[in-house]
Amino acid sequence: MHRRGKHILGSAVILLVAALAAVSLSIAPTGAQSRLQHLRITDTNSDMQSLDPQFGGTLSGEPPLLDMIYEGLVRLRPGSTDLKDIEPALAERWAASADRLVWTFFLRRGVQFHKGFGEFTSADAKFSLERNQTATSPWRSSYLNVAQIDAPNRYTIRITLKQPDLFFFISVANYKGGFITSRAAVEKYGDQYKLNPVGTGPFQFESYRPREKVELSRNDKYWRGKPILERVTWFFIGDTSARELAVRRRAVDMAVAEQSSDWIKSVKRAGVVAIGLGPGVPQYIHLNMTIKPLDDVRVRRGLEYATNQEEYRQLRGPDITSPVSSPVPPGYFGATEDVPKYPFNLARAKSLLEEAGKAGGFSLKAVVSELAGIRTVMELLQEQWRKVNVNVELQVVDHASFHRLIRQDKSDVIFYSFARAPLADVVLSEFFHSDATVGRPTAITNFSHYDKVDRLIEQARTTRNPGEQVKLYASIQKQIMDDAVVIPLMNTLWMLVSYPYVELPELAGIAQPSSLNYFVPITERTRLK
Amino acid sequence: MRRFALRKVVATLPILLGVVTIVFFAMRLVPGDPAQVVLGEYGSAQAIEALRKEMGLTRPLLVQYLEFLGSLVRGDLGKSYITKRQILPDLIAELPYTADLTIASTLISVLIGIPAGIVSAVRRNSLADYVARTLALAGLSTPPFYLAVLLLLFFALKVPIFPIMGGGDLADLGGRLHHLVLPAFSLGLITASLVARMTRATMLEVLGEDYVRTARAKGLSPRVVVNKHALRNALIPIVTVVGLYMGVTLGGAVLTETVFNRPGLGRFMIGAVLKRDYTIIQSTMVIFATFVVLVNLAVDLIYGMFDPRIKYD
Numbered sequence: 001m002h003r004r005g006k007h008i009l010g011s012a013v014i015l016l017v018a019a020l021a022a023v024s025l026s027i028a029p030t031g032a033q034s035r036l037q038h039l040r041i042t043d044t045n046s047d048m049q050s051l052d053p054q055f056g057g058t059l060s061g062e063p064p065l066l067d068m069i070y071e072g073l074v075r076l077r078p079g080s081t082d083l084k085d086i087e088p089a090l091a092e093r094w095a096a097s098a099d100r101l102v103w104t105f106f107l108r109r110g111v112q113f114h115k116g117f118g119e120f121t122s123a124d125a126k127f128s129l130e131r132n133q134t135a136t137s138p139w140r141s142s143y144l145n146v147a148q149i150d151a152p153n154r155y156t157i158r159i160t161l162k163q164p165d166l167f168f169f170i171s172v173a174n175y176k177g178g179f180i181t182s183r184a185a186v187e188k189y190g191d192q193y194k195l196n197p198v199g200t201g202p203f204q205f206e207s208y209r210p211r212e213k214v215e216l217s218r219n220d221k222y223w224r225g226k227p228i229l230e231r232v233t234w235f236f237i238g239d240t241s242a243r244e245l246a247v248r249r250r251a252v253d254m255a256v257a258e259q260s261s262d263w264i265k266s267v268k269r270a271g272v273v274a275i276g277l278g279p280g281v282p283q284y285i286h287l288n289m290t291i292k293p294l295d296d297v298r299v300r301r302g303l304e305y306a307t308n309q310e311e312y313r314q315l316r317g318p319d320i321t322s323p324v325s326s327p328v329p330p331g332y333f334g335a336t337e338d339v340p341k342y343p344f345n346l347a348r349a350k351s352l353l354e355e356a357g358k359a360g361g362f363s364l365k366a367v368v369s370e371l372a373g374i375r376t377v378m379e380l381l382q383e384q385w386r387k388v389n390v391n392v393e394l395q396v397v398d399h400a401s402f403h404r405l406i407r408q409d410k411s412d413v414i415f416y417s418f419a420r421a422p423l424a425d426v427v428l429s430e431f432f433h434s435d436a437t438v439g440r441p442t443a444i445t446n447f448s449h450y451d452k453v454d455r456l457i458e459q460a461r462t463t464r465n466p467g468e469q470v471k472l473y474a475s476i477q478k479q480i481m482d483d484a485v486v487i488p489l490m491n492t493l494w495m496l497v498s499y500p501y502v503e504l505p506e507l508a509g510i511a512q513p514s515s516l517n518y519f520v521p522i523t524e525r526t527r528l529k
Numbered sequence: 530m531r532r533f534a535l536r537k538v539v540a541t542l543p544i545l546l547g548v549v550t551i552v553f554f555a556m557r558l559v560p561g562d563p564a565q566v567v568l569g570e571y572g573s574a575q576a577i578e579a580l581r582k583e584m585g586l587t588r589p590l591l592v593q594y595l596e597f598l599g600s601l602v603r604g605d606l607g608k609s610y611i612t613k614r615q616i617l618p619d620l621i622a623e624l625p626y627t628a629d630l631t632i633a634s635t636l637i638s639v640l641i642g643i644p645a646g647i648v649s650a651v652r653r654n655s656l657a658d659y660v661a662r663t664l665a666l667a668g669l670s671t672p673p674f675y676l677a678v679l680l681l682l683f684f685a686l687k688v689p690i691f692p693i694m695g696g697g698d699l700a701d702l703g704g705r706l707h708h709l710v711l712p713a714f715s716l717g718l719i720t721a722s723l724v725a726r727m728t729r730a731t732m733l734e735v736l737g738e739d740y741v742r743t744a745r746a747k748g749l750s751p752r753v754v755v756n757k758h759a760l761r762n763a764l765i766p767i768v769t770v771v772g773l774y775m776g777v778t779l780g781g782a783v784l785t786e787t788v789f790n791r792p793g794l795g796r797f798m799i800g801a802v803l804k805r806d807y808t809i810i811q812s813t814m815v816i817f818a819t820f821v822v823l824v825n826l827a828v829d830l831i832y833g834m835f836d837p838r839i840k841y842d
Contacts, residue, residue: 444574
């Protein structure tokens with residue numbers, strides 16, 4: 001009997017081992033996959049949604065792909081986000097009218113769209129930029145100042161603005177809705193265009209496997225020169241452990257990192273180097289000023305003093321974070337550090353709360369995303385404010401619900417991090433202008449219901465004098481911090497890891513590279529050594 | 530038997546309708562919708578409302594529900610709200626990966642679990658029994674995703690003989706099998722623990738029955754007693770458990786699929802839930818429910834193979 005039992009068990013094990021061995025021996029391990037000019041990258045997202053620049057690019061994994069497939073009329077010099085570094089791209093040169101309202105772009109001739117969709121012309125540029133004005137485009141608010149777009153001839157496009165805008169160039173650069181699509185391709189693919197993108201960039205779209213990867217191939221006819229990389233594969237590996245293993249196994253050459261020093265240190269053992277991209281992802285706590293007792297400035301200032309910034313930086317990693325004290329983060333045009341500051345001071349916090357009659361404490365509701373990066377920050381906030389008798393009730397929900405609920409005023413305290421065009425106007429308009437107040441038809445992300453700087457924001461936006469503009473922005477930031485509308489926590493660099501054999505010539509000599517597209521520029525010059 | 534099967538299939542229709550109805554309305558009670566997801570954090574309230582209208586989400590719920598049911602009856606699963614892709618081809622593309630994983634992990638659980646359970650029961654309180662029981666307990670206590678990470682660490686990183694991610698190309702059978710080994714073992718070993726414990730318990734019960742004692746008294750060989758008289762009678766509860774676990778594996782494979790970055794229906798549906806892609810969620814739930822019903826039907830039919838006393842008509 002015993003022998004029979006062993007027999008059955010033994011047979012089963014042998015069968016399994018044999019099957020395993022046969023399969024393993026018959027197939028070469030993926031580690032041996034050729035690395036020859038095939039760049040493999042992984043994202044932190046589990047999937048993407050759209051590669052149509054005018055109706056997509058809202059997930060952090062999409063802008064890097066858009067930047068490889070498409071181009072703008074102009075481009076930010078790779079590695080820089082400074083608007084002084086604007087370079088020609090699909091437009092060879094440009095000119096502005098004396099009143100700076102009419103901008104004429106002279107287009108490059110002979111640039112071909114991918115997959116035989118013909119030559120890029122002014123009709124494509126007009127068509128692409130006008131699509132941003134559609135009611136359902138996420139970028140509509142960035143193009144409200146555009147009065148008219150004309151294409152007087154095949155190689156000229158004229159854009160008329162309603163008001164002068166010193167930063168208009170960002171709207172026609174390789175960022176958000178500024179990427180130029182092929183009109184013929186959009187008309188051919190219809191609502192399927194978002195997964196059949198056609199641009200003029202160095203790499204063309206080949207295939208998409210949902211939740212797995214996007215494959216790009218070299219655009220041999222690229223006007224800046226034939227790219228060195230033959231293929232680019234962009235994987236979607238949402239799971240942190242799986243991503244780490246993929247990096248360590250060299251199944252990928254580059255990866256978007258977890259925004260945590262510990263994760264980066266762990267994968268660095270495999271030989272990768274870390275790259276921190278500016279201008280970073282600033283993180284703030286917004287206080288809903290319509291809720292009692294947050295309508296009392298003494299309470300808000302008390303909470304500012306009760307918040308210890310240094311602990312948030314320790315949580316994320318001091319080497320990938322930097323302090324921030326103003327509503328417009330450092331590195332953004334118009335940012336100033338000359339604002340009222342609230343260094344951590346528990347005694348001062350308690351005294352202000354006592355003055356407001358809240359020494360006995362109170363409770364606040366906070367809707368929190370389940371994403372670890374948000375949840376852990378809010379748990380720390382809960383601990384810090386407990387010391388001044390403020391109880392923060394955390395309601396943890398999935399990320400989609402979080403975005404919905406904070407826009408329905410369901411949270412008294414809102415954690416929000418963002419990456420925007422590095423301009424004070426963008427941040428101030430979206431977070432502190434009353435038009436952007438949640439609950440209104442024009443709502444964006446003014447969670448605080450703040451309405452005291454509308455006039456100044458509008459004045460700064462339309463002034464033609466850059467010096468005057470900077471002064472106005474500074475006074476707005478001072479006012480916001482004096483009113484203690486938001487609590488600045490920290491600024492986090494956008495971290496990537498890369499094996500040293502990936503050569504990024506555009507970044508050579510740049511001490512602190514920046515990108516608006518959540519990734520280093522992968523261009524015709526990128527190569528694997 | 531045919532009438533029995535037909536009756537069972539017809540009886541599943543109200544279940545499917547119930548599942549679809551609950552999922553349809555429950556998803557709309559959850560905060561967030563596809564328009565919010567598409568526009569992300571950048572969309573203004575006006576843009577979100579315009580997109581909701583364009584997607585047809587502002588129409589009365591009942592109209593949306595009846596329209597969905599009508600499409601379902603016509604066999605049209607519709608388009609994804611987010612990507613605008615037809616759902617059916619995507620479902621068909623995901624299904625083989627899920628089927629591979631479900632079948633392979635079930636085979637592993639049966640091939641390891643049943644022999645281990647038999648040995649454990651036949652050699653009760655021996656060293657083999659203790660080892661098998663300890664391993665089974667360890668297996669049951671291990672979360673599948675943890676085992677998955679361990680398997681990846683050893684067999685894809687330390688000794689890189691298996692791929693670290695993906696599911697292989699559908700047309701490449703060898704590649705698919707290669708990608709399947711670690712995920713199948715990570716799920717199968719855990720189910721094998723349950724099958725082993727179930728087999729041991731039922732075998733111990735059956736081995737103590739009078740007819741087994743009679744068989745032994747007649748001088749039958751131990752092999753015949755165990756395999757023909759005891760195991761056959763012990764198999765009914767085991768088949769039930771394996772059938773149930775096939776259903777659980779189908780939905781519960783999502784963590785395994787995530788860790789191995791592998792295509793499959795679990796990730797397909799969870800991704801849709803996170804994006805509030807209602808049409809995908811509803812369609813996938815129909816497939817899941819149908820599969821569970823069919824597996825249960827198969828289990829019912831298999832009972833008759835092991836126990837001739839079971840009649841279907």
